[in-house]
Amino acid sequence: MKKFLKITGFILAGLILILLLIYLVFTIKWHRESAANMELAGDEAPVLTANGYQFRDLNKNGKLDVYEDSRAPLEKRVENLISQMNLDEKAGLMFAHFLGMEQDGSLLEIPTFSDPFSFMTESTSGTILKKKMNHVQNLGGASAKVYATWNNNLQKFAERTRLGIPVTLISDPRHGTMAMPGASAEAKWISVWPSQLGLGAIGDTVLVREFGDIARQEYLALGIRLAQHPMADIATDPRWARINGTFGEDARLSAALTKAYIQGFQGDSLGPQSVACQTKHFAGGGPQEDGWDAHFKSGKGQAYPGDNFDYHLIPFTEGAFMANTAQIMPYYGVPKGQVKEEVGFSFSREMIQELLRDSLKFDGVVATDWGIISDMVVKDASAWGVEHLSEKERVKKVLDAGCDVFGGEYVTEHIIDLVETGEVSEERIDISIRRILRDKFRLGLFDNPYVDLDGVDIVGNPGFVRKGREAQRKSLVLLKNEGKLLPLSANTKIYLEGMEQKGLNEKFPQIVEDIDEADIIVQKLETPSSPPEGGSLLERLIPQGRLDFPKDEKEEILERTRSKPTITVLTIQRPPVIPEINAASKAVIADFECEDDIILELIFGKFNPSGKLPIEIPSSVEAVEKQLEDVPYDSENPLYPYGHGLSYSY
Template sequence: MNKIFLVLVGLSILMSCDNSKKEKVVFRDLNKNDKLDVYEDSTRSIEARIDDLLSQMSVEEKAGLMFNAISGVGMGEGIERVDSLISKVNIKHLDMPAMATAKQILEHSNKLQKLAENTRLGIPITFYSDPRHGTRHNEAAGENRFHSWWPSELGFGAIGDEALVKEFGDIERQEYLALGIRLALHPMADLATEPRWFRTYTTFGEDADLSAKLTKAYIQGFQGEELGTHSILCQTKHFPGGGPQKDGLDSHFPSGKEQVYPGGMFDYHLKPFTEGALPAGTAQLMLYYGVPVGITEEQVAFGYNKEIVTELLRDSLGFKGVVCTDWALVTDNPAKPASAWGVEHLSPKERVKKIIDAGVDMLGGESCAELVVELVNEGSITEARLNESIRRILHDKFVLGLFDNPYLKKENLKVFENETFKEKGKEAQRKSLVLLKNEANMLPLSQNIKVFPKGIDSLAFSEYATIVETPEEADVIVLKFGTPYTPVEDPKFFLERIFHQGRLDFPEAEKKGLLKLINTKPTISIFTMKRPAVIPDIDKASKALIVDFECQDEILAELVFGKFKPKGKLPIEIPSSVKAVEEQLEDVPHDSENPLYEFGFGLEYQ
């Protein structure tokens, strides 16, 4: 039988010339050998395709596949670095950088997928991203310019509605698909049992049952009931629960490398995983940085810890998906130091070996694939061990359909014109807001009064009230403030500038300034919660107190003027004093002595 092969726009058309029969099979000739390989054949099983591709891969290609790298695009580095990562380092997992328009992201995705297609085996890229749905600027994902806008994860905790969280996940799934992002580095299933922890606002709160049910719904929204070409994979984080940081200091940095369990609540922090992420079928899991003090025999960070990864996660809990470290455990970068806690004395190559020996599949935020190659070539790690991880990694690429068609169409960007999606996001913001105090039923305000806004967009209130220039002219002051923190003097790393941790009470001079303003006229205080601040004096002086989870100012104005009624409930308690914070146990929920406001508290309008 004679066969003719044609290559057109990355596709091969295999035509069988026969007088009695004609067959035409269209496929992507990824390895450029003018024949349909098993791994290129979409009609074959995923396992068969993995077997075939694995047999063709070099050690260098396998090593590159074990890294989730940072492209550098948007951080002063150009496409040349990305081209090198793809074509020379064989990396096929990259972040999706922030760009001004959705069209720019789509074009960037297609351009890089073409670079990947031109490599020896044509293995496609999996683009990953941190959350992009919030109103705030996310340093890891950029400013949300075109996605629908939703409250923070802590705001979802204040709503507590599984169906709403699942619907959110499905909407974001569609928006991610349009941009070519196929791996979500979220949700965070960690528990905010330590109120000083910087990452509190990206959790669902301090309660394990609440977090478990919302984590499960979140993943189901992004992935669907089963993984497929429609899915956005979730890399749920941070196993086995990254919340109980000693003194609330984050383990990105040496000062916070200890994760402690003075209340003996290690299993409590596992619950969002065992009853949420794992039952939902999360495709991947990310480990956190800290050393689990007193939990494992070897006192090393989770990413280096075989007792956590292999014995607990793999053997005991039966997780079969991809396990990834958090970012930069091996080498320093401008954002943070290498979080090699417990193995600081090891060389970068020795660290990579220990991570792989622990049972980890992928290294986050690194691109040192040459160290894996060296380890295999010198016999320190077997190629069979690499293959275990590569099978799991390739499975995810095949199940997403990336080998069959990773390219995006411009018409898919119409999803960002969906007004229903935008309104759903606003409705979630409304449902998240918590009313803590409403003295003499001050709220809602009547329209056409005089308002002095501070820390909030005056335009949001101008539709309902007369905006005045000074507090003395006002009938009411609307004051919006955030959580205080301890500034880092002369920070060495970028993340030290944005990790607002430490104190939860305002410095005395700043507090006096706030109280002076509040006491000028009746004041509605709006607290944008990232961590639960110590604000008893502010609470006492204010006529009304609202907790906001990064909602748009226009939504806050709607609440103040009674366009909807508050429904949210606190997903974390608010402490009454610094002493109460310091006496809390890092791993124990609901243990603040005489909290100013308890977990689950929230008023409604009378």
């Protein structure tokens, strides 16, 4: 045995040594690449004074160019800058990707284990100086001040490019208690709100606009100027992984809330105090065939068995466009039966140029969803319908379709090559460049992209936190209250299953550690999901597939539920199939990703529930399978119908 352990130790030591040597080799490589990139850096932009006004000399030529002059008309600034841009700079402007940061907000050059994602992204110098990209996203940050510091460092670094084009910081939703890889981030130091589906459960346009305005202020303080949200998709197939990111399955409610959301972020018009919205996913990503998500091959088709394509346009035509959304993001899927050439939305000229631009008159930026051209570490390219094309051919097809920005891609060389070989005209590239630059100028990034580090205290301030908690309370839906069990009396002892929020025991002394001592069980359940269909990392992380619990897990839940009076809290990312669990529970609450202490406040009657279901809760797997992917309210005998919600009778 000792000999075996000794040999095992030598093997492990050898493996560790090999890994360290590999990391050392790569570190040397990364340092050399960084040094080469840094040779491309110029000086920071000096300040010019003209007629008592100060301007940044972004191209460092010692004179005030039109594009540097905040007093000049928008279109003249745009055209002046385009006239000075070379093809490399135009190509870089059309790409967006993630970018790492150091723990103190410094620029990240060498990948670090403190930010594992940095091993999958380019260095700062590689992104900004070599690729000449200036749309980036980072969902981390140790604190608000660190994030704001990173923005300022990044903007100062961008000044060292030839023309000093500022960076646009992008963000997926980041105000919730839960994160979905590739879709949203968990709130850390920012105010916490219910999921977008929870906002749908409230159904109040005034509150949603207030959320947008608060989020806008927090984003502005951090330096974030482009929100990759809201989702205007409609939740017509309950199996779809992105249900919790929608406002629900009613198109007109979704339209009204989408409009209010964008108005909160952008204001009445896009300006220096706005955060631009990139509304998604045109022309509606909800009707996924068999509910599988379009990130992956298993879900590449969007199905319309109810011939209901136009219903999914309503949140765009009556919501996003009415609010003048700055940008639009199409989804990955192939709209089956809706176009002559069945390809993914971003590759479809029929969908983008003919429908979105020509028919619906949208002339803002259209940015593809992330990773449709080249394979990523976390997933293969979602190049549905054009899998046979080369990367360069895919880029051309996206441009021909009418899109402007490539999300999650670094392949700037393909645009350069397409123009140099005459396959795409530079005039076509300039059409996209104008749209992109207009947003940067309108947001005031060319005039002042920096944030006041003393102003980051607004992020997560007590007033904003209080508003977020109020919204969480309003979003909770009381589905069942048998025998008026709720609200519980103050001396009721409860045992918790599935709740772990720090400080719960101090706030609620009724919590007991031993289930035998409890009067009531409170169990919190998340919507079940299936094992992944494919092998990609992202597919393993996104919950989709089945909505009912596996037999063994269900029996365990039922045994607990039947052992004592039980309150079941359903955290709804997708509507679960739980008829037996529902029947065994004395009370049932729908939770849209709220903090646990707020759920317990509801249980003990600190406030009266007022939320209404923005989706149906199906009664069986068979009912789910009979639903038409594109049709709302078609679940046969739902366990709880759309709009259901009880209140207390004191």
